[in-house]
Amino acid sequence: MIETEILLAGVVDSRALKVQISRWVNSGKLIQLKRGLYLLSSAYRKSEPDEFYIASILKKPSYISMEKALEFHGLIPEAVPVFTSVTTKRPGRLGTKVGVFDYRHIKPELFWGYESVTTGKRTFFIASAEKALLDFFYFKGVHFKRGYLEEMRLQNTEGINFNRLIEYAEKFHKPGILRAAKKIKRFIEESPSPFFKGERGI
DSSP states (O other): OEEHHHHTTTOSOOHHHHHHHHHHHHHTSEEEEETTEEEEOTTTOSSOOOHHHHHHHHSSSEEEOHHHHHHHTTOSSSOOOEEEEEESSOOEEEEETTEEEEEEEOOGGGOOOEEEEEETTEEEEEEOHHHHHHHHHHHHOOOOOHHHHHHHTOOOGGGOOHHHHHHHHHHTTOHHHHHHHHHHHHHHHHOOOGGGOSOOOO
């Protein structure tokens, strides 16, 4: 990852460096992720880019949530192509050569419930399983029905802490989110699937 802000630190005349960076982009040696942030093209890098890390630095502060976080925690079977993150900054979507990164705005008082994950020398932030579920229904605004949960095909739910799920739902101060949390809990407890067995933190 190359940040021009770091390259330009201490440089008296930045014009020559900016011109060179522009040439590298035009020649395909560099991939521009956004203004001031670049990635070496595949022919010049030794390892594949970490999309989770990229999602965290394209917009700060932010943490990965919703479907991508549910996939990360193994709660849904499908691979999700879009990296959806939550941010206190302006929302937006960035389509790059290494992936699509979507950002949803959330109020600062709801910007919590995430954890840091380090892979190699890179650290990114991602919602806990409980917060990812609640963020999903908060942003989707889905009228909560059992059939919708069945369509999600939740799996590996032994990792969900029900105490934390209800506690987090209460912090939203929205009756609909608390109802959703309670229905998620009931749905998992009543499901006959072997995926839904295990300790729940209760």
